[in-house]
Amino acid sequence: MQLPKTQKSTPAPPHYPWTALASLATGLAAWWLVSRFSGLPAFILPSPGMVLNRFILALQDGSLLVHTVVTLEEISLGLLAGTLSATALGYLLAKSRLFERLLSPYLVAMQAIPIVAIAPLMVIWFGPGMFSKVLICALIVFFPVLVNTVVGVRAVPRSLHALMGSLRATRWQTLRLLELPASLPILLGGLRIGATLSVIGAVVGELVGANRGLGFLINVGRGQYDTALVFVAVFTLVALALALYSLVSFFEHRLLAWQEWRE
Amino acid sequence: MTDDTLDPVLVVQDLDATFPNENGGLRALRGVSFSVTPRQFVCILGPSGSGKSTLLRVLAGVLKPTRGLVHFAGGIPRIGFVFQQSNLMPWRTVLDNITLPLELEGMNRESAYPRAQELIDLVGLQGFERAWPRDLSGGMAQRVAIARALVHDPDILLLDEPFGSLDALTRERMGSELLRIWQVRQKTVLMVTHSISEALYLSDQVLVLTQRPGSIKMRLNVELPRPRIEEMRYTADFGRQVRQLKDAIE
Numbered sequence A: 001m002q003l004p005k006t007q008k009s010t011p012a013p014p015h016y017p018w019t020a021l022a023s024l025a026t027g028l029a030a031w032w033l034v035s036r037f038s039g040l041p042a043f044i045l046p047s048p049g050m051v052l053n054r055f056i057l058a059l060q061d062g063s064l065l066v067h068t069v070v071t072l073e074e075i076s077l078g079l080l081a082g083t084l085s086a087t088a089l090g091y092l093l094a095k096s097r098l099f100e101r102l103l104s105p106y107l108v109a110m111q112a113i114p115i116v117a118i119a120p121l122m123v124i125w126f127g128p129g130m131f132s133k134v135l136i137c138a139l140i141v142f143f144p145v146l147v148n149t150v151v152g153v154r155a156v157p158r159s160l161h162a163l164m165g166s167l168r169a170t171r172w173q174t175l176r177l178l179e180l181p182a183s184l185p186i187l188l189g190g191l192r193i194g195a196t197l198s199v200i201g202a203v204v205g206e207l208v209g210a211n212r213g214l215g216f217l218i219n220v221g222r223g224q225y226d227t228a229l230v231f232v233a234v235f236t237l238v239a240l241a242l243a244l245y246s247l248v249s250f251f252e253h254r255l256l257a258w259q260e261w262r263e
Numbered sequence B: 001m002t003d004d005t006l007d008p009v010l011v012v013q014d015l016d017a018t019f020p021n022e023n024g025g026l027r028a029l030r031g032v033s034f035s036v037t038p039r040q041f042v043c044i045l046g047p048s049g050s051g052k053s054t055l056l057r058v059l060a061g062v063l064k065p066t067r068g069l070v071h072f073a074g075g076i077p078r079i080g081f082v083f084q085q086s087n088l089m090p091w092r093t094v095l096d097n098i099t100l101p102l103e104l105e106g107m108n109r110e111s112a113y114p115r116a117q118e119l120i121d122l123v124g125l126q127g128f129e130r131a132w133p134r135d136l137s138g139g140m141a142q143r144v145a146i147a148r149a150l151v152h153d154p155d156i157l158l159l160d161e162p163f164g165s166l167d168a169l170t171r172e173r174m175g176s177e178l179l180r181i182w183q184v185r186q187k188t189v190l191m192v193t194h195s196i197s198e199a200l201y202l203s204d205q206v207l208v209l210t211q212r213p214g215s216i217k218m219r220l221n222v223e224l225p226r227p228r229i230e231e232m233r234y235t236a237d238f239g240r241q242v243r244q245l246k247d248a249i250e
Ligand SMILES: Nc1ncnc2c1ncn2[C@@H]1O[C@H](COP(=O)(O)OP(=O)(O)O)[C@@H](O)[C@H]1O
Pocket: B019, B020, B026, B027, B028, B046, B047, B048, B049, B050, B051, B052, B053, B054, B055, B212
């Protein structure tokens, strides 16, 4: 069976809760030691305890939640818009050589643009509100998802297309019952990359110009020498990215059960 | 039995198939004509690359011929196609692979299960309903493919070297099994095979294709009585016809 095997679901991370905990504890201890004995001022390196206090404070005054929700909205909307448009366009590209030849010069050129570099432009054009961030997220998510869609749809075995043809399947049936499930491993691989990138997109957008969001919070913390707040925002971002990544991985394992190798 | 008094269920006339390529196209079939009567078992023999698979794909409507005519009595038939490789969907269980043709006809999967289960019983795969294709042996996968090709009660069964990947013993067993299924189901069957004795043992009519571009080199009506039994493979008559076909192919 010649199946698309590229970018298949990553194997579940090895489950060693104790070693992971020990490793985290060591890191934390090292951080605490350095902050305690290096003589670095708190606005350069706050101690774990200070960061924890700042975290509780930000939780209590509600600011952390507000900004996290804003960033999460930007990430989700951007990811959604980028994934939907990239999958739709990718499908058309995969199905039509003409379409591909017409569009590929633009796509290659666009892909060469570092999205991070045009983030200021987006903010200039579309303002410091949420829309410019959603757009940046969508743009940054677009290409990996597009490429994976094209690869995935092209990798659908011809013999299975022949099967569907011999059974007089309609276009829609072929899309739903063959092309979608057959390219799903590669599609989800693209989504996993996209999910991580969209976090970067949102933060970059917010750093460039925003009045809300975790990136904005980082800027505020930096401006006020409230470095503990910067740490709180960064850790929240890490948690967001991990949660998103886990969500996609969860779907991969649920949807691709047929693909997992039995020992 | 070959009964020429029956109206043909399939008439193929002067079929050409050319694949486009850089130097003027690759011609796979040239002027292929033959006809098949209802419930006939037809085997197609021919050297590698002589266009046997191409012929089946044209008959299945998956490939448009460059020229010529394929006419099915009674309009577009429902087709069961068994490919050289089992060609199962790896993301579907055995049972769900078999329901596919019914789903494509608008039935929902659950209501197709009883029917699929009948076919599982027919090909002897009880207990493997929930297995993934990757867990099946070549012979089992091929039986799933046969079940899938039969589940929607097709008018015509197209088999492209269905036992090609099997060892000799399994192959003979599957051949006999197919014969049994064919006798129960009474389908019109066109089967590509590399084995001359398999062709003779199974079919009413044998078509031999020439080297590429394939055209009909020889048409043989097999007069062995039905039901066929293993012993027939070892009679002098059988040996003579094997010889005849062998000479035609070489
Ligand atoms: N889709 C295709 N595009 C181009 N050439 C093809 C295609 N399919 C088959 N051919 C060519 O047509 C010829 C006949 O192929 P095929 O029908 O598969 O032969 P057989 O099944 O008898 O071995 C071969 O030379 C093969 O390379």
